[in-house]
Amino acid sequence: MSIRLEKRSLRYGVELPQNKLVAQSPIELAPLPEVVTIPLEENIGAASEILVNKGDKVLTGQKVTDSDNFDSVPIHATVSGEVTGITTAINPSTGQAMKVITITSDGEDKGGELKPCPKLEATSSEEILKAVREAGVVDADGTTSPAHVKLSPPQDKKIDTIILNGYEWEPYVTSDHRVMLEYGEKVLSGLNIMKKVLSPDNVYIAIGDDKKDAMDSLEELIVKAGYDFKITPIKAGYPLADEKTLIKTVVDRKVLIGGSAADVGVVVHNVSTANAIHEAIYEGKPFIERVVTVTGVVRNPKNLLVRFGTPVKNLIEYCGGITEEGSEVIIGGPMTGISQFDPDSPIFSDTNCVLVKVSQPIMDMDCISCGRCIEVCPMNLMPALYPKYVKFGRYEECATAYVDICTECGVCAYVCPANIPIVQYVRIAKRELSKRMGME
Amino acid sequence: MMPDMEFKVSPSPHLWGGRSISKIMYLTLLALLLPTAAGIYFFGYRALLVILVSVSFAVATEVLVKKLRGRPFIMDGSAVITGLLLALVLPPTIPLWMVAIGSIFSIAIVKEAFGGLGHNIFNPVLGGRAFLTACFSVEMTTWIKPMGFATEAIVATTPLDEGFVWSWRLAARLALYKDMFLGNTAGTIGTTLALLILIAGVILLAFKIIDWRVPLAYVGTVGVLSLVMGADPILQMLAGGLMLGAFFMATDPVTTPITHRGRIIFAIGCGVVTIIIRRFGGMPEGVYYAILFMNAITPLIDRYVKVRPFGFQKVVKSAT
Numbered sequence: 179m180s181i182r183l184e185k186r187s188l189r190y191g192v193e194l195p196q197n198k199l200v201a202q203s204p205i206e207l208a209p210l211p212e213v214v215t216i217p218l219e220e221n222i223g224a225a226s227e228i229l230v231n232k233g234d235k236v237l238t239g240q241k242v243t244d245s246d247n248f249d250s251v252p253i254h255a256t257v258s259g260e261v262t263g264i265t266t267a268i269n270p271s272t273g274q275a276m277k278v279i280t281i282t283s284d285g286e287d288k289g290g291e292l293k294p295c296p297k298l299e300a301t302s303s304e305e306i307l308k309a310v311r312e313a314g315v316v317d318a319d320g321t322t323s324p325a326h327v328k329l330s331p332p333q334d335k336k337i338d339t340i341i342l343n344g345y346e347w348e349p350y351v352t353s354d355h356r357v358m359l360e361y362g363e364k365v366l367s368g369l370n371i372m373k374k375v376l377s378p379d380n381v382y383i384a385i386g387d388d389k390k391d392a393m394d395s396l397e398e399l400i401v402k403a404g405y406d407f408k409i410t411p412i413k414a415g416y417p418l419a420d421e422k423t424l425i426k427t428v429v430d431r432k433v434l435i436g437g438s439a440a441d442v443g444v445v446v447h448n449v450s451t452a453n454a455i456h457e458a459i460y461e462g463k464p465f466i467e468r469v470v471t472v473t474g475v476v477r478n479p480k481n482l483l484v485r486f487g488t489p490v491k492n493l494i495e496y497c498g499g500i501t502e503e504g505s506e507v508i509i510g511g512p513m514t515g516i517s518q519f520d521p522d523s524p525i526f527s528d529t530n531c532v533l534v535k536v537s538q539p540i541m542d543m544d545c546i547s548c549g550r551c552i553e554v555c556p557m558n559l560m561p562a563l564y565p566k567y568v569k570f571g572r573y574e575e576c577a578t579a580y581v582d583i584c585t586e587c588g589v590c591a592y593v594c595p596a597n598i599p600i601v602q603y604v605r606i607a608k609r610e611l612s613k614r615m616g617m618e
Numbered sequence: 619m620m621p622d623m624e625f626k627v628s629p630s631p632h633l634w635g636g637r638s639i640s641k642i643m644y645l646t647l648l649a650l651l652l653p654t655a656a657g658i659y660f661f662g663y664r665a666l667l668v669i670l671v672s673v674s675f676a677v678a679t680e681v682l683v684k685k686l687r688g689r690p691f692i693m694d695g696s697a698v699i700t701g702l703l704l705a706l707v708l709p710p711t712i713p714l715w716m717v718a719i720g721s722i723f724s725i726a727i728v729k730e731a732f733g734g735l736g737h738n739i740f741n742p743v744l745g746g747r748a749f750l751t752a753c754f755s756v757e758m759t760t761w762i763k764p765m766g767f768a769t770e771a772i773v774a775t776t777p778l779d780e781g782f783v784w785s786w787r788l789a790a791r792l793a794l795y796k797d798m799f800l801g802n803t804a805g806t807i808g809t810t811l812a813l814l815i816l817i818a819g820v821i822l823l824a825f826k827i828i829d830w831r832v833p834l835a836y837v838g839t840v841g842v843l844s845l846v847m848g849a850d851p852i853l854q855m856l857a858g859g860l861m862l863g864a865f866f867m868a869t870d871p872v873t874t875p876i877t878h879r880g881r882i883i884f885a886i887g888c889g890v891v892t893i894i895i896r897r898f899g900g901m902p903e904g905v906y907y908a909i910l911f912m913n914a915i916t917p918l919i920d921r922y923v924k925v926r927p928f929g930f931q932k933v934v935k936s937a938t
Contacts, residue, residue, distance in 0.1 A: 192635070194633065195633075349633065422928065422929065423928070426928075432928070432929055433929055434929040434930075434931045435927065435928075435929040435930060435931065437929065504626055505625070505626065506625055506626045506627060506628060506632065507625045508630075508632055510630075512630075512631060512632045512633045513630060513631040513632070513633060514630050514631065515630055515632065516630060517625065517626070517627035517628055517629075517630075517632070518625060518627070519625055519627050521625070533632070535632055537626035537627075537628055538628070538632070538634065540628060540629070541638075543639060543692075543736075544733075544734070544735060544736030544737065545736055546639060546735060546736045546871045546872050547736070547871050547872055547874075547875075547876045547920075548642075548871035548876075549829075549871065549876040549877060549878070549881075552876060552877060552878075552925055553878075556928065557927055557928045557929075558925050558926060558927045558928045558930075559925070559927050560876070560877070560924060560925055562876060579924075580927045583927055583928070583929070586630070588630050588631030588633075589631075591631050591634070592631050592633055592634060592635050593635050593637065594634075594635075595637055595638050595639045595641075595642055596638075596639055596736070597634060597638065599628075599629045601629060601630055601631065602629035605629075
């Protein structure tokens with residue numbers, strides 16, 4: 179039986195210009211930043227206790243927060259040096275205030291002793307989950323939910339499938355592609371750890387069919403190591419925004435509204451998460467760095483291995499600076515990324531890309547009801563309705579039109595002839611609705 | 619470090635397909651040039667004059683009304699399309715001042731009074747035509763034989779005037795079909811040559827400007843119903859404004875439903891009303907009123923015909 183399965187394609191969406199400028203550039207090590215800003219409430223889950231004080235010396239990988247709650251993960255210092263502040267800063271992806279810790283690097287990057295786990299065969303699932311939690315591994319694809327929580331589904335739900343997401347659906351972004359090519363062995367080993375914990379029947383690796391080289395090299399590695407994994411090529415298109423659409427595309431199961439992947443017996447993880455899990459178990463290394471694609475109108479676009487908390491300006495400078503006037507700096511890809519106004523905005527565990535792009539004005543004309551947004555929406559929503567409702571403050575009607583399940587992939591705004599920033603209206607509606615929920 | 623670093627910001631997505639309203643309009647206009655050229659070929663300078671008057675008054679009205687409303691005028695081509703389409707559904711002999719009135723009414727009342735492009739309930743072209751038919755019924759139903767650039771006009775009847783009947787004289791039928799398909803029958807400026815309208819429609823379909831469901835469901839409904847009701851389906855499908863209406867008016871995004879299912883309901887409704895008017899109504903042609911009528915029903919269709927979101931389940935509704 180062949181490892182590579184039949185190609186699958188999306189049942190919606192569009193083909194985007196790929197612009198994967200650095201798909202062939204090897205991962206480089208980004209220089210250590212002088213100062214890192216680490217968010218303390220990065221992952222969802224219970225609030226953690228701060229373990230250090232201002233003025234304390236910390237080592238690379240030393241825990242700075244932890245809690246007794248199993249559902250949250252500890253956060254680690256990403257450089258060695260001195261804690262120079264525990265303050266608030268603007269969250270680069272939501273614009274809200276968040277608690278952060280700043281550490282000024284001593285430039286030595288001294289780490290504590292790493293405690294790798296013994297051989298995998300001799301390690302129990304509980305020990306693995308504990309080690310993954312201890313390393314602070316969170317989902318690297320935008321949700322930042324703790325990896326070990328996903329790997330410990332409720333007792334009543336049997337997980338029979340793991341999908342490793344290497345699809346990488348946004349233009350420009352190549353970080354997962356490079357991770358699969360260069361860290362393939364670690365990714366597969368991380369996947370194998372997940373498999374041991376969950377013992378599913380099937381393990382699929384979903385890869386966009388534009389990444390032939392990654393598919394080939396992973397296939398070779400799977401054969402060599404004798405893993406029981408299957409590769410599912412997916413016709414490149416946009417969007418494959420979240421778990422639900424990926425599950426539908428790969429195994430044709432439908433997650434109901436309000437449901438989760440575990441309901442249909444599936445766990446989805448990202449390739450970078452698998453890599454981090456491998457490092458957590460076999461190297462005892464905490465999750466303090468990831469691969470980030472720095473691309474767009476910078477002099478030398480690169481794929482960089484970056485410590486969390488590095489200011490975005492460092493990466494842009496390292497890549498030779500911005501070459502065009504009137505550019506935006508976007509953390510994330512071109513479709514879902516957020517424009518930054520602050521050059522000091524830090525890189526987080528879910529940052530796969532820093533895109534510098536010449537800003538385009540948005541026209542926001544009147545909707546002509548052409549229905550193109552409805553045709554492309556991966557969640558089968560009617561995006562055209564939201565701007566109309568929001569403009570008149572009719573937020574309840576947004577809720578009745580299922581605005582909450584919108585994944586903000588942006589494909590509706592991409593095809594909109596009137597150039598309406600539909601996603602922004604969706605965000606306004608969601609925010610207004612959650613505010614009202616809070617008031618009640 | 620970088621003191622002069624100042625970033626622009628904008629909401630995601632940061633990419634845009636670039637298929638703008640004006641691009642869609644100009645592509646539609648390009649396709650419309652085919653029936654326009656045919657109209658001028660068959661009805662000569664007179665047709666050209668009607669077209670010029672209609673288009674220029676439409677654009678001028680749009681500029682003026684936008685100014686009165688204090689809104690910016692955007693040359694997106696929509697006013698040109700309205701003017702051109704209106705000319706195409708007028709008889710070539712109509713006095714030019716009537717054309718101007720129709721054009722002004724289309725833009726000022728049917729389109730801009732409702733809020734401009736995107737807000738109008740009725741198709742401006744059809745609103746203008748209905749207004750002209752109500753005001754000048756004689757001029758609006760006087761037809762001439764296609765005479766090209768000759769000056770002599772011969773009054774004639776349109777194929778639809780023969781009524782809602784079925785004829786068994788096959789040879790005569792075939793000659794009539796050929797005339798209608800290749801354009802040698804009396805009628806409005808833009809509708810005499812079904813073949814070119816079909817080609818223009820295929821262009822629109824190829825560029826994915828219109829939804830194929832609408833013309834298919836509309837023309838199909840007309841064909842099936844005429845067959846069932848004992849009329850000549852091929853004549854009914856080729857005659858009058860059906861082809862132009864099905865490809866260029868029933869597909870107007872603004873005044874038709876937004877969902878696929880809604881559009882199919884809309885198109886079938888158009889077909890049914892067209893046949894009812896042609897069979898039982900006081901006038902031979904029903905396409906334009908049928909579409910106008912369905913325009914009025916569009917908000918109702920959009921209210922009840924929705925798409926179901928991914929993972930929809932009935933339980934969700936009862937839970938809330």
